[in-house]
Amino acid sequence: MTTPGHDQARVERRRREHERQAVVFGVLIAFLAVCGIFALAVYSGAINAPFNRPFTTVGVSDQKTYPVPCLPAVEGQPDGALPVAYTQVEVLLLNASEESGLASAHETVLAKRGFTILGTGNVPRLLEESEIRFGTRGTVQAYTLAAQFPSMRLVLDDRKGRAIDLLIGADFDPPLKVEDVDVAADQPLQNIEGCEPIDSVEPEQRIMPTEEDDVDAVRPAK
Incomplete structure (x- = not known):
């Protein structure tokens, strides 16, 4: 109790x-x-x-920010550089991600539009954003190809020819629909905002192929 x-x-x-x-x-x-x-x-x-x-893809290398060269002055085009005919744009498609089939998928779309595809392959580095790499002689070609996409990084490298490389990153944007591409044969291309005179831009070393326009040096695409 x-x-x-x-x-x-x-x-x-x-x-x-x-x-x-x-x-x-x-x-x-x-x-x-x-x-x-x-x-x-x-x-x-x-x-x-x-x-x-920001979120990053595992295994993707940090992408350096490069100065973008402005369009060059073209003789006979006083109002600005006109786009190059698609057939005159020679582009090598390189997969810069771990996802397979990207180079071939881009080849299907761009070839149908008339671009000259030199080949497809895999670049020996991983990128998050896609890049177009080109030499001083291929600047107008690079701008013409870049107009096919909603956004694109342009990188000047030390190649000598007019052929350009499209490196397709993991976070790529697919090409725009044909009707949404703002390119007309008689309308000058527009410089990318913040571009610098091409003579003042230090070219990067070309990633690959090691020989000028040597498509055989590229490993086949996945």
Whole structure:
């Protein structure tokens, strides 16, 4: 048989336990509420996330930012360089991602539009964004091909010929629909915003092939 004193002590212990539980649960609820408000603010853009790092594809190398050369002056075209006929744009398609079949898929679309496809292959590095690489003599060709895409990185390299390379990255944009391509034979191409005079741009080393326009040096596409 319990005494009134023991009952009172038990009641006090339970009361203190309930108070501690209330404090613990109150702190947890407050913490979750703060986290929710913070997440909502980040999602809505009201504040910047503390870890503001873009998502990257595993295994993809960091892409350097290159200066983009402006279009050159072309004799007989005082209003600006006109696009090159698609048949005169010789392009090598190189898969720069781990996904197979990209070079062949681009070949199907671009060849149908009249571009001269020199071949397909795999470049020995992984890229996130696609790039068009070209020499000084192929600048207009590069701009003409770039107009087929919603966005494209242009990289000047040290090749001598007019042939250009399209490196297809993991986060590639497919070609635009034909009706959405803003190219007309009698309308000058537009310089990319922020471009620099081509003479002031230091060419990068060509990735591949190692010999000028040596398509045989390219490994077959996946």
